[in-house]
Amino acid sequence: MNDNCIQFAHKAIVKSHAKHITNKINVTFQPSHVCDNENCSCILEIKQHIIVNKIVHLNLSNCNLKLLPDSLSELPLKSLNLSHNSIVHIPSCLLNGLESIEDLNLSYNQISEFEVEPKSILNLQVLDVRCNDMKYIPIWLVHAKSRSLLELYYSCNVLGKTNENLYAKIYSYDLRKLVLKDSYILNENISFLKSIRTLEVLDVANGGCKTYRNCFTNCDELLDHPSWENTIKILSMSSLNMGFFPKNMICLQSLKELYIADNALFWLPDVIGKLVALEILDISNNNIYFLPNIISDLKNLRVLKLQHNKLTDIKLLGELVNLKLLDLYENDLDSFHLDISKFKCLDLEKNCFDTSLLDNIYSEKRFYYRNEYNLKFRDIGYNEEHSTDFNKSESDCDCIYSEDSGSSNVIPCDNYKEECWDDIKIESHPDVTSSDDEWQGYFPTQQEEQKQKSQKSCLSLERLLEDLYADVD
Numbered sequence: 001m002n003d004n005c006i007q008f009a010h011k012a013i014v015k016s017h018a019k020h021i022t023n024k025i026n027v028t029f030q031p032s033h034v035c036d037n038e039n040c041s042c043i044l045e046i047k048q049h050i051i052v053n054k055i056v057h058l059n060l061s062n063c064n065l066k067l068l069p070d071s072l073s074e075l076p077l078k079s080l081n082l083s084h085n086s087i088v089h090i091p092s093c094l095l096n097g098l099e100s101i102e103d104l105n106l107s108y109n110q111i112s113e114f115e116v117e118p119k120s121i122l123n124l125q126v127l128d129v130r131c132n133d134m135k136y137i138p139i140w141l142v143h144a145k146s147r148s149l150l151e152l153y154y155s156c157n158v159l160g161k162t163n164e165n166l167y168a169k170i171y172s173y174d175l176r177k178l179v180l181k182d183s184y185i186l187n188e189n190i191s192f193l194k195s196i197r198t199l200e201v202l203d204v205a206n207g208g209c210k211t212y213r214n215c216f217t218n219c220d221e222l223l224d225h226p227s228w229e230n231t232i233k234i235l236s237m238s239s240l241n242m243g244f245f246p247k248n249m250i251c252l253q254s255l256k257e258l259y260i261a262d263n264a265l266f267w268l269p270d271v272i273g274k275l276v277a278l279e280i281l282d283i284s285n286n287n288i289y290f291l292p293n294i295i296s297d298l299k300n301l302r303v304l305k306l307q308h309n310k311l312t313d314i315k316l317l318g319e320l321v322n323l324k325l326l327d328l329y330e331n332d333l334d335s336f337h338l339d340i341s342k343f344k345c346l347d348l349e350k351n352c353f354d355t356s357l358l359d360n361i362y363s364e365k366r367f368y369y370r371n372e373y374n375l376k377f378r379d380i381g382y383n384e385e386h387s388t389d390f391n392k393s394e395s396d397c398d399c400i401y402s403e404d405s406g407s408s409n410v411i412p413c414d415n416y417k418e419e420c421w422d423d424i425k426i427e428s429h430p431d432v433t434s435s436d437d438e439w440q441g442y443f444p445t446q447q448e449e450q451k452q453k454s455q456k457s458c459l460s461l462e463r464l465l466e467d468l469y470a471d472v473d
Contacts, residue, residue, distance in 0.1 A: 003121050004383065005293060006233055010230055016340070023238060028029050032222055034242050044180060049360065052297040054076075054080065054258060055076070055077065055446065056076060056077055056078040056079070056100075056248050057076055057077070057078060057079045058075070058077055058079070058080050059081040060080075060081060060082055060085070061081045061082065061083040061085070061105070062083075062084045062085070063085060064085060064086060064286055065082065065086065065087060066085070066086045066088065066089040067083040067091065067320060067429070067453040068091040068093050068094070069093065070081075070092055070093045070096075070097075071093070072093040072095070072097075072098070073092075073093035073096055073097020073098050073235055074097065075098065076100050076331060076401060077098055077100060078100060078101065078102050078322060079101065079104075079105075080094075080098065080101055080103070080104055080105070081103060081104035081105040081425065082104075082106050082109070083105045083106065083107040083108050083109070083128070084100075084107075084108045084109075085108075085109050086110060087106065087109040087110065087111060088109075088110045088111065088112070089111070089420045090106075090111065090114055090116070090118070092108075093117050093162060094118055094119075094120075094445065095118050095119065096119060097119055098118070098119065099119040099120050099123065100123060100441045101118075101123065102120075102123050102124060102125045102126065103125065103126040104118075104120065104124060104126070104127055104155060105111045105126075105128040105130045106127075106128065106129050106132070106378060107129060107130075107131055107132070107153065108130065108131045109131075109132055110132065110133055110427065111129065111132040111134060111255075112133040112134060112135070113134065113135075114129065114130070114134065114138040115138065115139070115140075116140075117138075117140035117143065117145065119374065120147060120265065121140065121143075121145045123148055124146065124148060124149055124152060124164075125148055125149060125150045125151065126149075126151045126373070127141075127149060127151070127152050128153040129153065129154060129157065130153045130155045130156055130157070130179075131134060131155065131156040131157075132156075132157055132239075133157070134154075134157040134158065135155060135158045135160055135220065135360075136158065136160025137157075137159055137160060137162065137208045138158070142163075142271070143267060144173075146173075146291060146471055147172075147173055147174060147176070149173075149175055150174060150175065150176045150177065150235075151175075151176065151177040151179075152177070152178055152179070153174060153179045153182035154177055154178075154179065154180055154183055154208075155180060155182055155183060155203075155209075156183070156209050156212055156214055156384065157183055157212065158182070158184045159183045159184060159185055159186075159189055159192075160178060160189075160434075161439060162192035163187050165393055167282070168344065173196070173197075173413070174198055175198055175199065175200065176198060176199065176200045176201065177199070177200060177201040177413050178193075178196065178201070178202055178203070179201075179203040179343075180193075180204050180214070180263075181201060181203055181204070181205050181206065181209075181210075181214075182206055182207050182208075182212045182213055182214065183212060183214060183237075183300070184211035184212040184213070184214065184215065185214040185215065185216045185217045186215055186216055187206055187217060187218050188221050189219075190215065190216060192450065193222060194225050194333065197227040197228075197231070197472070198227075198231060199228065199233075199235065200231055200232060200233045200331070200332070201233065201234040202232060202234070202235055203234075203235075203236040204236065204240075204370045205214075205221075205236040205237055205238040205239055205240065205259065206239035207239070208238060208307050208457070214240065214435040216240075219237065219240065219242060219246040219248075220246045220247060220248045221248075222253065223246050223248040223249055223251055224248045225251070226251075226295065228251070228252060229251050229252065229253055229254070229375070230233065230253065230254050231254065232252050232254065232255060233254055233255065233256045233257065234255075235252065235255060235257070235258055236256040236259040237259065237263075238259050238260060238261040238262050238263065238282075239261070239262040239263065240263060242260065242261060242263040242264060242265060243263075243264045243266075244265070245260075245265060245267075245269050245272065246377060247269065247271055247273065249272070249275065250271045250274045250275070252275065253277065254277055255275050255277060255278060255396075256277055256280065257278075257279065257280040257281075258275070258278060258280070258281050258282070259280075259282045260282065260283055260286075261283060261284040261285050261286070261305070262284070262285040262364075263286055264286065264287065265283065265288055266287050266288060266289065267288060267289065267292075268283070268288060268291060268292050269292065270292050270293075271300065272292065272294070272295065272299040273292065273294025273295055273296075274294075274296075274297075275298070276297060276298065276300065276464055277300060278298050278300060279301060279302045279303065280301075280302065280303040281298070281303070281305070282303075282305040282311070283305065284305045284307045284308055284309070284327065284435060285307070285308040285309075286304070286308075286309055287309065287310055288309045288310060289309075289310045289312070289454075290313065291310070291311070291313075291314065291316055291317075291434075293316060294315045294317055295317075296317075296319040296320065297302050298320060299320065299321065299322065300445050301320050301322060301323055301324050302323060302325065303322050303323075303324070303325040303328050304317070304320070304323055304325065304327070305325075305327045306326075306327060306328050306331065307327045307328065307329035307330055307331075307339045307347070308329065308330050308331075309330075310331065311328065311331040311332060312331075312333060312334050312407070313333075314328065314332070314333065314336075314338070315337070318338050318339070323342070323343070323346060324342075324343060325343070325345040325346075325417070326343055326345070326346050326347075326384065327345075327346075327347050327367070328347065328348050328351065329347045329348070329349055329350055329370075330350035330351070330383060332350070332352055332383075333348070333351040333352060333353065334349065334352045334353050335350070336348055336351075336353070336355075336358070340359060340361055340362050340365070341361060342367075344364055344365065344368070345368060345369035345372070345373075346362060346365040346369060347364060347369055347370065347375075347377060347378070347414075349365050349380050349381060349382075350365070350367070350378075350379060350381070350382065350383040351376060351382060352382060353381070353382055353471055354381075354382055355380075355381075368444060385436045
């Protein structure tokens with residue numbers, strides 16, 4: 001690190017020492033730019049300080065690190081953040097020391113394998129290895145020694161070949177949160193996931209990584225797990241190209257947050273009304289045309305995201321008394337009759353009606369919602385694409401239609417002359433008979449059509465010859 005980083009570190013320690021902190025000190029390095037020294041020599045400078053044995057939290061993210069000094073293993077760290085660096089191999093100081101670490105962040109590096117279990121395995125509670133180059137999940141994670149692990153973040157790596165029997169043997173294993181976004185999960189990995197019995201948060205969605213997208217298709221098999229009925233609280237299955245809502249979702253009776261956005265859902269079954277513990281439901285970016293009547297049973301629902309769907313009627317949502325955030329951006333609604341004052345966040349833009357006619361309180365709630373959730377890029381106004389036919393007047397139509405639904409919709413113009421195949425027309429066209437306009441009960445093949453044309457050509461030639469002979473005579 002440069003001199004500025006060293007001075008900042010020293011100031012933090014001296015300032016803490018001046019306050020007579022004797023138990024522990026939180027030192028965080030947050031340089032304003034990428035450090036020039038990849039070996040981070042300022043760590044050695046810190047070690048020479050009188051109160052170095054009190055440092056328990058260390059943040060070395062975004063420091064362009066490739067290596068760490070072995071002497072770092074002597075620090076009594078509880079948490080270590082090494083994210084957003086250039087680390088290829090697990091530092092030896094981490095494998096051979098730092099036994100007190102509970103929170104280890106190695107995300108956004110270039111680590112390809114983590115075969116050797118670290119000394120901190122007994123106390124490690126949170127491990128973050130997202131966005132590396134790992135091709136299989138570390139095998140030591142399923143050892144009995146890692147029973148303290150509560151949270152594992154493994155997104156944007158390859159889950160690889162898994163063995164569910166290893167987890168099944170660890171009865172004291174207490175993993176609560178498992179994040180596997182874009183981890184190339186296959187159907188053969190489902191048994192492995194189900195072997196983790198204590199999960200409260202499961203994220204198997206896809207995000208922005210196209211290389212390691214999750215490819216499993218049997219969502220119902222994954223959710224058919226008796227051990228999860230009273231454990232899973234948060235489930236994310238977005239961007240899995242699901243065409244049907246998993247029926248076994250009903251098994252998750254303790255589910256409080258469900259994220260199934262960016263799928264291919266056209267409708268929601270009545271099963272969703274059985275998830276009465278739901279507080280957050282995100283079904284945005286689908287093709288849902290209507291909501292089931294039973295959705296009014298979700299009385300605990302606080303957040304409902306329905307943006308980018310095809311909804312035309314949302315009257316049932318008026319029965320959700322605890323609903324505070326409602327996102328209906330870009331749907332097919334032609335009006336909104338719910339009580340706006342009950343919502344804290346509301347977005348009704350890009351529908352088929354003019355939101356400027358609503359009370360000013362709506363614009364305030366919309367502004368607050370977009371500002372709070374970083375949605376300032378959204379447009380304001382009605383959806384012109386969906387409203388073109390709706391707003392078109394009769395005078396703009398190319399065709400004029402009758403109001404009498406019992407008769408023909410097309411009104412004939414003044415110079416209209418009805419044509420019919422009457423006897424006079426048949427007599428004036430000897431080649432045409434009444435049977436020519438009758439359907440024979442099947443569609444002729446291409447060979448039959450050619451045969452018919454050939455026969456008609458021969459008949460016309462014969463008549464032409466007869467006429468010639470008649471002229472000669």
